[in-house]
Amino acid sequence: xxxxxxxxxxxxxxxxxxxxxxxxxxxxxxxxxxxxxxxxxxxxxxxxxxxxxxxxxxxxxxxxxxxxxxxxxxxxxxxxxxxxxxxxxxxxxxxxxxxxxxxxxxxxxxxxxxxxxxxxxxxxxxxxxxxxxxxxxxxxxxxxxxxxxxxxxxxxxxxxxxxxxxxxxxxxxxxx
Amino acid sequence: xxxxxxxxxxxxxxxxxxxxxxxxxxxxxxxxxxxxxxxxxxxxxxxxxxxxxxxxxxxxxxxxxxxxxxxxxxxxxxxxxxxxxxxxxxxxxxxxxxxxxxxxxxxxxxxxxxxxxxxxxxxxxxxxxxxxxxxxx
Numbered sequence: 001x002x003x004x005x006x007x008x009x010x011x012x013x014x015x016x017x018x019x020x021x022x023x024x025x026x027x028x029x030x031x032x033x034x035x036x037x038x039x040x041x042x043x044x045x046x047x048x049x050x051x052x053x054x055x056x057x058x059x060x061x062x063x064x065x066x067x068x069x070x071x072x073x074x075x076x077x078x079x080x081x082x083x084x085x086x087x088x089x090x091x092x093x094x095x096x097x098x099x100x101x102x103x104x105x106x107x108x109x110x111x112x113x114x115x116x117x118x119x120x121x122x123x124x125x126x127x128x129x130x131x132x133x134x135x136x137x138x139x140x141x142x143x144x145x146x147x148x149x150x151x152x153x154x155x156x157x158x159x160x161x162x163x164x165x166x167x168x169x170x171x172x173x174x175x176x
Numbered sequence: 177x178x179x180x181x182x183x184x185x186x187x188x189x190x191x192x193x194x195x196x197x198x199x200x201x202x203x204x205x206x207x208x209x210x211x212x213x214x215x216x217x218x219x220x221x222x223x224x225x226x227x228x229x230x231x232x233x234x235x236x237x238x239x240x241x242x243x244x245x246x247x248x249x250x251x252x253x254x255x256x257x258x259x260x261x262x263x264x265x266x267x268x269x270x271x272x273x274x275x276x277x278x279x280x281x282x283x284x285x286x287x288x289x290x291x292x293x294x295x296x297x298x299x300x301x302x303x304x305x306x307x308x309x310x311x312x313x
Contacts, residue, residue: 001185001267002205002237004198038227050205050233051212079200079208081233086185088268088283090240106236107229146272146283149185170282171274 001087002106005046006056008075011036013061015068029058029072037078044154047082047161048107081106083152083163090175091165093143096129101139103147103165110162113147117166137174144175186285188262199263201270203249206237242273248313255305259298262286273306 011032018025034052042048059073083089083105091105100118103111115123121131121139130140139145147165154161167173183189200208213234216226243249256266265284274280277299281288287299 001264002200002202004200038230041227041229048229048233050230051209053208053212079205084185084190084264085183086187086189086285088185089271092239104232104236107232109232171279 001082001084001089002050003046003080003082004053004077005080006075006077007046008073009033009036011072011074012064012069013072015070018070026058029074030055033074033076041159042161044156046078046080048080050079050081050107053077053079081108083108083149083161085149085151087149088146088172089149090144090146093139093141093145096131096139096141098123098125098129101131101145103145105163108161108163110160111147111165112163113145113165113167117150117168119168121167139174146172146175148172185264187289188264188286190264197263199267201242201249201252201267202237203241203243203252203270205233206241206244207246207249209234209237240271242271243310243313245313248309251309252306255309256302259302269302269306273310274303275307277303 011029013025013028013032017028033055037049037052040049053076055074055076057075059075061070061072063070089105091103091111093101094104094109095102098115100112100114100116102109103113105111115121115131118131118139120133121137122133124130124132128140130138132138145167147167148169150164150166152161152163209230212230213226216224243252252270253266256270261269265286268284269280272283274283277296280299280303
């Protein structure tokens, strides 16, 4: 699900950039914020940080004693993407393995659909492996699937999410 | 903060913070990200690569947008907002565009919760309204 939330982050401006006043300072703060934002990539609570939409407010700067840098609290709105357990959405099959299928959904590359969660589908090996059910419905690379999220795991080290999904409910499966 | 085990979007148990956060439909995100993309290209030219997360998301929403016209997208939100849906439910419906009442209740199970006043007739009306917008896009 794509979310729009309001956040407040602290932006640190080094002492050297502080000659600028007014608009130039504001610009420096926004540029630093944009930089911090794209470096963050994702957080456990918000999911993947995609884009900053508006800067709502820049608070008063506080000087940091030892470095002379100034810290500005900035309130802004941003778009993020997060998968919720029980959510139903669509993704594209990227790899087909005997144990199941790997999908891509939004910014997430590691969405796992286990064969045990693909009722009535059987693995068909070959140069282009696929999953097939008795109604001749095919699941192969490039197919769009509608699935339900069973769970999402936050990997702290890689700063990314892994998700487990399934097709074990009505109206789920390949979408034409 | 909701613990992982308690979370369940099918019952709208997604944490208070998220129930209040604005949920955006793919179509809305496509418009916002495209705009941002143009801005970034203007500012840094073709040399600076865009963050992977941004590129993949832009690709995804362009592919999975049901409504491409900005006017229609606004209309969809306006129309769906008249039905007392949670932000989350509105976005899922706008994204998947269910065709029947049965399908709508399957992909947004929280609609079935008793006492919410979403009888089949209301859901049918909602789906017809969506269909109208799609037809005249």
